[in-house]
Amino acid sequence: MCASIAVSGYVVLALLAERASGTPFHELVRQRVCRPAGMHDTEFLRSDEVPGRAALGYLATDGLRTNVLHLPVRGSGDGGIYSTAADIHAMWTALFAGQIVSPGWVVEMVRPRSDVPSESMRYGLGFWLHESRDAVMLEGSDAGVSFRTVHDRVERLTHTVLSNTTSGAWPITLHLEELLTP
Structure with a gap:
């Protein structure tokens, strides 16, 4: 697993069903997003019990202090899920294949x-x-974590x-945009 990511897109995919079904948010994201997408390395981990494969979040680039005391112990609808780049790619594939929500809902979700x-x-x-291309993005940051994914x-x-x-994440993201934007 990689770093915790602060992302709100999962919220849209799960919040209404959470309220209607009474299923806890973490389980709902697992059932409705992670399992259908095959996201096996994505989970709402406790920041005070991260396994060895998960990256700790650091408050500064010198890595002297972690973010454990700066964020909720377990992430929720505003982010804090741990994932990998491969799992995020699987999420995009599953989303646009209609495996997470129906194709009609996908169209509505990505309509400006x-x-x-x-x-x-x-x-x-x-x-x-994206302002002018057919690219969809998720991004977020918090103390000790930043994330951006773009799917064109x-x-x-x-x-x-x-x-x-x-x-x-931001300097690398900006450089990728410069290299990959036609």
């Missing part, structure tokens, strides 16, 4: 709902959308950056 000029992006239902359906290209520092 609002423009966010300050970010040079648009927003759908739980997903950031037309180019059939996905890139995911996970970091165990608050701002570590």
Whole structure:
């Protein structure tokens, strides 16, 4: 497993069903997103009991202090799930194949709902959308973690950056955007 990621997209996929079914959020994400997508290395771990394969989050790049006392012990709907780049790729594949929600819902979720000029992006239902391309994004950060994944359906290209520092993902993400944007 890699670093904890702060992502809100899982929330859109699970919150309504959580309220309707009474199933705890962590289990609902596991049932409705992770299992159908084959995300075997994705889990809401306790930050005070991370297994050896999971990266600790660090407050600074010198790695002297972890984020354990800065975040909830177990992540929830605002992020804090531990995952890998391979599992995130599996999530994109499953989502657009209609394995997580119906194809009709996928279309609705990635339809632009609002423009966010300050970010040079648009927003759908739980997903950031590229300003001019058919690319869908999830991103987030918190104390000791940053994450961004971009899935361009037309180019059939996905890139995911996970970091165990608050701002570590952004320089790499910006460089990838420069290299991969036509």
